[in-house]
Amino acid sequence: MCGEMSSPPTSFEWRTGDLAIAHALWDKQFGKGGSLDTQILEASKLKKYEQYRGFLFAIVPLYITSICVESCLYCNFRAGNRGVKLQRVRLRPLQLADEVQYLIEKKGLRVIELVYATDPLVRVDRMCKDVERVQRLLAKSGGGAVGINAEALDVDEYRRLKDAGLDFIVLWQETYDRDQYIKYHPGTTKKACFEYRLEAYDRMFVAGIRTIGMGILSGLSDWRLDWALLMDHEAYISETYGIGPCILGVPRLKGAAGALVRETPWVPNRQEFKCAVALHNLFAPSVLPFLSTREDWELCSEMASGGGALFTLNCSTIPGGYAARAQGYQFPTDNFDAPLYAPRLIRQGLLPVFDWKFSKGEAVIAERRLASGTGAQE
Numbered sequence: 598m599c600g601e602m603s604s605p606p607t608s609f610e611w612r613t614g615d616l617a618i619a620h621a622l623w624d625k626q627f628g629k630g631g632s633l634d635t636q637i638l639e640a641s642k643l644k645k646y647e648q649y650r651g652f653l654f655a656i657v658p659l660y661i662t663s664i665c666v667e668s669c670l671y672c673n674f675r676a677g678n679r680g681v682k683l684q685r686v687r688l689r690p691l692q693l694a695d696e697v698q699y700l701i702e703k704k705g706l707r708v709i710e711l712v713y714a715t716d717p718l719v720r721v722d723r724m725c726k727d728v729e730r731v732q733r734l735l736a737k738s739g740g741g742a743v744g745i746n747a748e749a750l751d752v753d754e755y756r757r758l759k760d761a762g763l764d765f766i767v768l769w770q771e772t773y774d775r776d777q778y779i780k781y782h783p784g785t786t787k788k789a790c791f792e793y794r795l796e797a798y799d800r801m802f803v804a805g806i807r808t809i810g811m812g813i814l815s816g817l818s819d820w821r822l823d824w825a826l827l828m829d830h831e832a833y834i835s836e837t838y839g840i841g842p843c844i845l846g847v848p849r850l851k852g853a854a855g856a857l858v859r860e861t862p863w864v865p866n867r868q869e870f871k872c873a874v875a876l877h878n879l880f881a882p883s884v885l886p887f888l889s890t891r892e893d894w895e896l897c898s899e900m901a902s903g904g905g906a907l908f909t910l911n912c913s914t915i916p917g918g919y920a921a922r923a924q925g926y927q928f929p930t931d932n933f934d935a936p937l938y939a940p941r942l943i944r945q946g947l948l949p950v951f952d953w954k955f956s957k958g959e960a961v962i963a964e965r966r967l968a969s970g971t972g973a974q975e
């Protein structure tokens with residue numbers, strides 16, 4: 598990684614792309630609810646509003662399989678977990694189509710993140726077919742976008758996904774602390790290799806994918822260091838490929854039913870977490886934090902201040918968890934039903950957009966939506 602964290606910012610000037618911003622994470626007042634937090638949160642809201650005018654971009658995760666050979670200690674889907682709350686499900690192609698139709702027709706959601714556990718029978722061939730299938734369904738209904746969240750892959754595999762019509766890809770590094778990473782990801786499988794995952798972002802760019810998401814699972818190690826190293830990694834990507842990530846993964850460790858690690862001393866509290874996301878907004882205002890229902894409504898909507906975030910409304914971490922109402926989550930989530938909660942966002946001064954896509958690494962609202970004078974879903 599190439600960025601150097603120079604001296605702390607004098608009187609916190611919050612210059613976009615300045616890695617010195619990360620020094621604020623270690624300020625004694627950071628995350629304490631005082632004037633420094635107010636300064637960060639207000640500056641973040643302003644920067645986001647200047648760029649995104651309150652627009653939020655609705656996205657929905659769609660889990661394809663919960664069968665996994667990996668052993669991530671914090672996950673309910675880990676290999677060997679036979680907990681009563683877990684059913685192993687692999688969606689068949691027609692079941693996937695049913696879920697997509699349901700999300701489009703009943704909920705108006707048309708930007709879909711396909712999520713895969715590391716299933717030995719769901720390899721890149723199947724992922725490509727899924728991408729093509731979802732693209733066909735979206736095209737029939739007026740368009741949308743499809744991305745994936747899956748294991749780290751090789752360059753050729755990323756290239757095949759791009760050729761299949763993939764719009765975006767997200768991968769969370771989990772933690773930049775190599776020793777802790779190895780403890781949480783035991784075994785000899787792909788995910789156990791810290792470097793293979795770390796270098797996956799380079800492989801995406803080499804394969805020609807330009808719309809990527811990076812992130813960490815806050816709480817696996819010293820969260821301050823992880824956030825700072827994430828910014829450093831983003832700076833390296835920007836300098837190397839001429840474009841940075843456009844999505845920021847912001848999961849925070851929450852105890853899942855069958856997890857072997859359910860809490861650590863390193864989980865940031867609400868205020869610290871909210872300020873870390875806001876600080877990142879100052880570092881990279883164009884990047885969209887992926888706000889998920891792992892967090893409650895109040896925190897999600899606070900973190901969405903000013904706009905410029907991906908926002909999960911309907912949310913299930915269960916393959917078949919929408920139309921088929923299957924059971925057996927990866928981690929517990931809320932579910933903010935889109936028809937009910939979109940108007941609530943509007944009342945809070947935010948503008949949820951359902952009809953959008955990525956173009957050249959940026960979220961773009963469908964022209965017909967802009968022509969109607971609003972980005973929000975009526």
Ligand code: SF4
Nearest residue numbers: 665667669672675714
């Ligand atoms: S985090 Fe992903 S790879 Fe790890 S056990 Fe869970 S589903 Fe499998």
